[in-house]
Amino acid sequence: xxxxxxxxxSRQSSQSVNLIPIEPNISADYFERxxxxxxxxxxxxxxxxxxxxxxxxxxxxxxxxxxxxxxxVRGEDGILRAFHNICRHRGNxxxxxxxxxxxxxxxGFHGWTYDTVGRLVHVPQEQDFGALSKEQLGLVxxxxxxxxxxxxxxxxxxxxxxxxxxxxxxxxxxxxFPFEQMELAGQWTADITSNWKTFQDAFVEAYHVxxxxxxxxxxxxxxxxxxxxxTLGRHGNLTFYLDLHHEPLPAEGWAxxxxxxxxxxxxxxxxxxxxxxxxxxxxxxxxxxxxxxxxPNFHLFLGDGWVLCHDFWPVSVDHTDWTVSYYLQKVxxxxxxxxxxxxxxxxxxxxxxxxxxxxxxxAAHRSGALTHMVVSSELERLVTHHxxxxxxxxxxxxxxxxxxx
Amino acid sequence: xxxxxxxLQLPEGFAELERFVSDxxxxxxxxxxxxxxxxxxxxxxxxxxxxLLSMEAIVTHLxxxxxxxxxxxxxxxxxxxxSLMEVAPAVEVYxxxxxxNAIAASRFLIRSP
Numbered sequence: 001x002x003x004x005x006x007x008x009x010s011r012q013s014s015q016s017v018n019l020i021p022i023e024p025n026i027s028a029d030y031f032e033r034x035x036x037x038x039x040x041x042x043x044x045x046x047x048x049x050x051x052x053x054x055x056x057x058x059x060x061x062x063x064x065x066x067x068x069x070x071x072x073v074r075g076e077d078g079i080l081r082a083f084h085n086i087c088r089h090r091g092n093x094x095x096x097x098x099x100x101x102x103x104x105x106x107x108g109f110h111g112w113t114y115d116t117v118g119r120l121v122h123v124p125q126e127q128d129f130g131a132l133s134k135e136q137l138g139l140v141x142x143x144x145x146x147x148x149x150x151x152x153x154x155x156x157x158x159x160x161x162x163x164x165x166x167x168x169x170x171x172x173x174x175x176x177f178p179f180e181q182m183e184l185a186g187q188w189t190a191d192i193t194s195n196w197k198t199f200q201d202a203f204v205e206a207y208h209v210x211x212x213x214x215x216x217x218x219x220x221x222x223x224x225x226x227x228x229x230x231t232l233g234r235h236g237n238l239t240f241y242l243d244l245h246h247e248p249l250p251a252e253g254w255a256x257x258x259x260x261x262x263x264x265x266x267x268x269x270x271x272x273x274x275x276x277x278x279x280x281x282x283x284x285x286x287x288x289x290x291x292x293x294x295x296p297n298f299h300l301f302l303g304d305g306w307v308l309c310h311d312f313w314p315v316s317v318d319h320t321d322w323t324v325s326y327y328l329q330k331v332x333x334x335x336x337x338x339x340x341x342x343x344x345x346x347x348x349x350x351x352x353x354x355x356x357x358x359x360x361x362x363a364a365h366r367s368g369a370l371t372h373m374v375v376s377s378e379l380e381r382l383v384t385h386h387x388x389x390x391x392x393x394x395x396x397x398x399x400x401x402x403x404x405x
Numbered sequence: 406x407x408x409x410x411x412x413l414q415l416p417e418g419f420a421e422l423e424r425f426v427s428d429x430x431x432x433x434x435x436x437x438x439x440x441x442x443x444x445x446x447x448x449x450x451x452x453x454x455x456x457l458l459s460m461e462a463i464v465t466h467l468x469x470x471x472x473x474x475x476x477x478x479x480x481x482x483x484x485x486x487x488s489l490m491e492v493a494p495a496v497e498v499y500x501x502x503x504x505x506n507a508i509a510a511s512r513f514l515i516r517s518p
Contacts, residue, residue: 183518184518185518186434187515187516187517188514188515189513189514189516190508190512190513190514192508215498215499216498249493249497249498250457250497251489251493252493254460254464257464333468333471333472334468334470334471334475334479334483335464335467337472337487338467338486338487341486341490341491344434345490345491345493345494346494348515349494349498353504353506355508356505356507359508
């Protein structure tokens with residue numbers, strides 16, 4: 001960034017407009033500052049507890065943004081722990097597979113062996129190391145905590161806050177959602193040529209729906225898009241509504257008939273189950289879902305009987321690894337399974353439509369022709385908010401009063 | 406998924422759908438999506454039309470069972486309906502096998518849970 005310039009969004013006082021600098025989306029230097037200032041100091045979601053149900057179960061996560069590989073393992077004592085996936089001998093990568101179950105972890109270089117709670121338990125030819133203090137050579141631990149079954153890690157050696165404090169009001173709003181009834185129904189991944197911020201921006205406003213999703217969600221032609229937007233500290237929340245103006249398409253009609261678990265439903269006020277306070281907070285009949293934007297890179301969508309997670313993993317200033325996980329309520333009835341499949345396929349195809357704008361926006365940003373995005377303080381306030389929070393981490397608290405909303 | 410002794414792969418009463426089993430009774434989302442993307446719109450329309458005609462009977466039949474112990478012929482019937490849901494957006498919304506203007510399908514990886 002040129003000296004004296006801020007990456008912080010600013011507000012034009014006479015209009016409901018924010019200006020968001022584009023430079024942070026295309027600057028390799030800014031990306032490095034984000035890596036240091038943000039990703040090394042926050043709680044990052046890396047999995048779900050169902051992926052490691054039994055003692056000895058493990059998974060490995062390679063996170064380019066931290067230049068690190070993490071071994072997450074349920075110990076023989078039943079407790080989940082995270083470690084840097086590095087042998088304490090000469091620093092070789094320890095576990096080479098990405099998922100499995102083990103009684104110990106064996107380094108393929110010299111055979112040093114660790115147990116499932118991270119202790120160094122075997123060193124071949126140990127006598128040649130003299131009085132080796134094996135108890136001081138356990139795997140390097142990383143802070144791990146679990147919220148509603150989501151596994152988070154924090155590489156800060158002394159995390160600034162507990163996970164619960166970090167999540168703040170998000171936790172209270174989501175409390176009571178029946179995550180334990182959900183099972184993974186679909187997972188989609190792609191490598192996207194875009195800065196992670198530009199990518200995430202596409203999912204935090206409803207303003208794009210009437211254009212990008214004009215085919216899959218045609219109902220917005222009849223009126224403006226409605227969504228409730230609120231900031232929750234660092235995090236954000238989007239409450240999405242939809243007035244159906246079309247006759248159900250034939251397959252859609254079958255989904256409605258077969259199950260109450262379709263993407264769209266006829267009257268959200270007649271909930272057959274208790275909802276968490278943050279889902280349909282204004283008790284509207286045309287509510288569809290609530291989306292929680294958990295800083296910095298995790299989007300959690302919650303609807304009736306379904307969960308959608310977007311994980312955005314920055315790799316470089318121009319490149320983001322992306323995984324979408326779709327969870328559905330476990331059911332016994334094949335007819336409801338059919339309705340669930342309709343929901344999943346249409347959700348997936350709607351997300352594919354979003355991919356029509358992201359890489360092209362990033363490529364255009366790289367031209368340098370524009371210095372700022374001009375966004376609505378109302379409709380796009382969560383776009384501004386995300387960039388604002390990032391700027392606060394990277395630059396510290398604003399020294400001037402040109403803050404975004 | 407082998408056929409039974411009578412050569413029928415679906416439950417009785419769905420003979421008109423037997424011709425679709427080898428192409429469309431696919432066990433994973435990735436396979437069903439691949440079949441959708443590699444079919445012509447004419448092929449998709451033929452399958453879609455035939456399935457829609459039978460949906461009432463299919464749902465009535467399958468509702469009698471539980472997913473956890475679904476017999477093989479019913480599993481194939483269910484797989485056909487999942488394929489119907491997979492191809493429906495192509496036929497009803499887009500008019501093309503794939504979502505238009507999105508990144509290439511080969512870059513969008515569908516993993517089995």
